[in-house]
Amino acid sequence: MIPLSAYVALSAILFMTGLIGVLIRRNFIIILMSVEIMLNAANINLVAFSHYLDSMAGQLAALFVIAIAAGEAAIGLAIIIVVFRGKMSTNVDQINLLKW
Amino acid sequence: MIYLLFGYFATVSIVAGVFTIALKHPVHCGMSLLTLLLHVAGLFVLLNAEFLFAVQIIVYAGAILILYLFVLMLLNLKTEEQFLHKKYPFALFAGIAILGEILILIFQTPYGGKMGTATTGVILTTGPSHAIGLTMFSDYLLLFEIVGVFLLGAVIGAIVLAKTPSSPVPKADGSN
Numbered sequence: 001m002i003p004l005s006a007y008v009a010l011s012a013i014l015f016m017t018g019l020i021g022v023l024i025r026r027n028f029i030i031i032l033m034s035v036e037i038m039l040n041a042a043n044i045n046l047v048a049f050s051h052y053l054d055s056m057a058g059q060l061a062a063l064f065v066i067a068i069a070a071g072e073a074a075i076g077l078a079i080i081i082v083v084f085r086g087k088m089s090t091n092v093d094q095i096n097l098l099k100w
Numbered sequence: 101m102i103y104l105l106f107g108y109f110a111t112v113s114i115v116a117g118v119f120t121i122a123l124k125h126p127v128h129c130g131m132s133l134l135t136l137l138l139h140v141a142g143l144f145v146l147l148n149a150e151f152l153f154a155v156q157i158i159v160y161a162g163a164i165l166i167l168y169l170f171v172l173m174l175l176n177l178k179t180e181e182q183f184l185h186k187k188y189p190f191a192l193f194a195g196i197a198i199l200g201e202i203l204i205l206i207f208q209t210p211y212g213g214k215m216g217t218a219t220t221g222v223i224l225t226t227g228p229s230h231a232i233g234l235t236m237f238s239d240y241l242l243l244f245e246i247v248g249v250f251l252l253g254a255v256i257g258a259i260v261l262a263k264t265p266s267s268p269v270p271k272a273d274g275s276n
Contacts, residue, residue: 002106004211007147009203010110014117014136016199019123023191024184029172033133035177036164037117040140043152051147054214056235057148060243063232066152066159067247071254073164076170079262084175 007048015040028083028090037070041093106146113139124183126172130165137161148220247250 015035023035043062048059050078087094112135119132141156185191223231236244 002102002146005209006106006110007143008206008211010114011142012199012202012206013114016195016202017114017117019190020195021269023195024188025121026183026185027126028178029111029168029175029177030121030129030183033129033168034121034131036160036187037120037136040137040160043156044140044143045150047144047147047149051149051214052211053213056217056218056231057216057239059152059232060235060240062149062152063155063236064243064247066155067251070159071165072166072250072256074254075261077167078258080171081175081262090177 004048007044011041011045011048014038014044016097017041026091026093028080028092028095029077031092032073032080035072035076036069039065039072102146105142109139109142113143126177128170129167130169133168134161134165137165148223148228151232261274 018037018041021037023030025031026033043065046058046062046065048058050056050062055070083095086092116132116136117141120129120136123129123132137156139161141161143154144150144153144156218231218235226234
């Protein structure tokens, strides 16, 4: 039996990978991909606890997270297309209209 | 055997995750993300979540990732010279430090909690999809409806955002 902490540790590593990706990458599309990595890490966590605590709630939450991720990808990519039309670039450093 | 499978899925997902944020070309990043998603689906099988395994493959690998690749293809991006943040070592260091602290805490935590009723035996007798469906349409019906409305809003928002803006001045021949 694999200990629960192994799954939680894997989830933490993947989450921090995604977080570092959001922080260091400058391409908007890669940043959205990093957000997907973070959502997947959360899913692993939820499903692992659902399995080890004999409850269905975690799997349901993971299912809803996947649905939210689909919506987030659709809206995020639409925003990327709109920004790309105006600036001809997906670099987040150039999206600075609201910068102080 | 199960240790071997867990080790394989865990290692490959971590490596693919690192490749996703480290590779330069966006399409290569997308392929690494695909590897990560498939191996996370394998982890779901190890955790007795067969329905989520199917959903992960169909929705994540089949729909979301294809959407990303389509946008990459349509935008036809060139690989940029400066693809990392100028001060990325700071972010990298902070991230790894935080990760170390989290891992220390994770391995010290005694896990426990109220056990539910959906044991592996119960799930195996009724079937994983059946068990999920029963829970979803009884205890989580409101959440299910809210997700439906959310997805409708996302579809409408994506269409409105990505629509080609029509010119404000109508053309002389009446066509838009």
